[in-house]
Amino acid sequence: MAHEDILTKVRSFVEERLRGERVSGLDHAERVLFWCERLGEALGADLEVLRLAALLHDVAVPTAGRERHFEEGARMAEELLSKLGLPREKVEAVANAIRAHSTFGGPEPVTLEEKVLFDADRLDFIGAIGIARAIARGLLSGAYSGNVSELPALLRSTLEKGKKFYTEEGSKAAEERIKFMEEFIRQLEAELRGEK
Numbered sequence: 001m002a003h004e005d006i007l008t009k010v011r012s013f014v015e016e017r018l019r020g021e022r023v024s025g026l027d028h029a030e031r032v033l034f035w036c037e038r039l040g041e042a043l044g045a046d047l048e049v050l051r052l053a054a055l056l057h058d059v060a061v062p063t064a065g066r067e068r069h070f071e072e073g074a075r076m077a078e079e080l081l082s083k084l085g086l087p088r089e090k091v092e093a094v095a096n097a098i099r100a101h102s103t104f105g106g107p108e109p110v111t112l113e114e115k116v117l118f119d120a121d122r123l124d125f126i127g128a129i130g131i132a133r134a135i136a137r138g139l140l141s142g143a144y145s146g147n148v149s150e151l152p153a154l155l156r157s158t159l160e161k162g163k164k165f166y167t168e169e170g171s172k173a174a175e176e177r178i179k180f181m182e183e184f185i186r187q188l189e190a191e192l193r194g195e196k
Helices: 003-017 026-043 047-056 070-083 088-097 112-123 127-141 148-162 166-191
Strands: none
Touching: 003 026, 003 070, 003 166, 026 047, 026 088, 026 112, 047 070, 047 088, 047 112, 047 166, 070 088, 088 112, 112 148, 127 148, 127 166
16 A cells, blocks of 8 residues: 555544544644654654654544553554554554653653654644643643643643753754743743732
8 A cells, every 4th residue: 555545544543533632633643743744854764654653643542541642552553554554664663653752651762763753742742832732631631720820830840841852853943932931931920920
């Protein structure tokens, strides 16, 4: 089966599996795909592996939860991609990238593709989109009650997790997003103190 056909089938599978997912839905997967292509092209990574891993990286969030989704997602990717006839070495590369992409656990990224997927996912964890996703994630998990005075701590925690990158290109792409979040948190804290 041609790469584009496999990609189309994978996108349909992901769209179905993530229907109703509020934080890590298809829109998130598509943004991670954008960054995987951009970083992967700059670094000479295997774009076929990255495209598939980007689309599938959070496919297990609705069933396995955020804390274990990377392991179950890798298993689901292996099963799907094997059925679609992807060569075994590519299936393993995609699954390994999914296992190593998560902020919530899993092995450290080792291969270039694992590092690129990690960084691409991290870029959607910070910045303006990262703020929106952190609030949604916090509300859904109960880690954030909706009280605005709790928000600076939630965002600082998110930002600290979001500063780790494995590639120079990912780190450079993150600079503006990190600055934006730092300024947003400073402004929010000043407003909460009644200074602005």
